Amino acid sequence: MAKAASSAPNHQGMLGAALVSHLPGARRSPLALEQAPNGLFLLWLAYMGLLAFGALLLWRAGAWHRLVAADPTGLTVVIVLLFIGCSVWAGRRAWALGLQRQRLDRWLDTRRLAANSDAEDWSAEYLRGCAQPGADQNTWMQILGERAHGPHEMAWWLNGIQLKLGLLGKVIGFSILALQLGQMDSFDASQSAQLLKNLTGGLGIALLTTVTGLTGNILLGLQLMRLDRFADALVADTLATTPPATQALAGAPHGDRPPGP
Structure with missing residues (x-):
């Protein structure tokens, strides 16, 4: 529990997580649909179905082909595959x-x-752990928090990697643009078309990778935010079910007797 709480500031420090956290309903407790049997999974299926429909429309419009052709670095493909893998997880x-x-x-x-x-x-x-004689409730709370939130930390890190790959593509694109400008000894009007083609190639890499990284970061952040909120509610409801006798025992200095004179 404490580990999950300490990692929250790192999550909020990422641009995608910060944007997602300010979206309407992103920080609300689980919805009624999520609390239904397999409701969170069904909501994820509906979300992925919406994304798949949008991807199909882009494919029919030829956007995916142009996206791959315009990025010789392959970073956009890496970002898309990373997003798909994290979404399946x-x-x-x-x-x-x-x-x-x-x-x-x-x-x-x-x-x-x-x-x-x-x-x-x-x-x-x-x-069961809290009911054991001499049990330390704080330790079992940390174990419960690790079960609920621990695996999410790697997913949040990979979510930030999408944004960093987009920024890396931006740096590469502008580097190509700078190299093309540095190779210009003189401006020839007859070669302007080829020159513009070379310059826009580097600019296209910079813009496409940045847009792809930002989009994947935000869309995956929405999924991870709902997972975190659902896990928070699960931990809170579990802690609320602790019997009063167990809570009093857990508050003892050494866990062997209740506090008192």
Whole structure:
């Protein structure tokens, strides 16, 4: 829990995460649809379906072909593949968080742990650990937070890599543009067409890679933001189910007796 909280400022420091966090509804608690069985995964499927429809329209318009042809560095292809891979991981993560939510809701309905619950049941692991004699609730809270938020850190880092690859393409594009200008000894009107073609090539690389990196950063940031909010709600609801006796025991100085004279 503490580790996840300490990594939040790093997330907010990235441009894409900062933009996403200010979008309407990005920081709200899970929606009613997300709290339904597999609701978060179904919402991810709808989001990916919308993106796939947009990608199909771009393909039919020939935008993908022109995008690849205009970028000889291949950075735009790398950014797109990175976005697809991270989005697939986000879908798997949404499914896993949805399963954990179902297990927690089942415990809230019955108020008893399932006999066959294992380490994959984060809430059961937390409640069973806190119920042990002399258990330190803060340690189990950190374990629960790591289960819920730990894998998201690498996804946020890869999300920032998309933006950095876009900026790298921008630097490469302007470097090509500068080299072309440096090779000009004199301006010949008969060679103006070829000169403009060479100059716009470097400028095209700079703009296309930057736009692709920013777009992928924002679209993936939306998915990761909802995963974080869903995980926050899962951890909060799990902590709220801790029995009062366990909470009093966890507040003892050494975990062996309640505080008092």
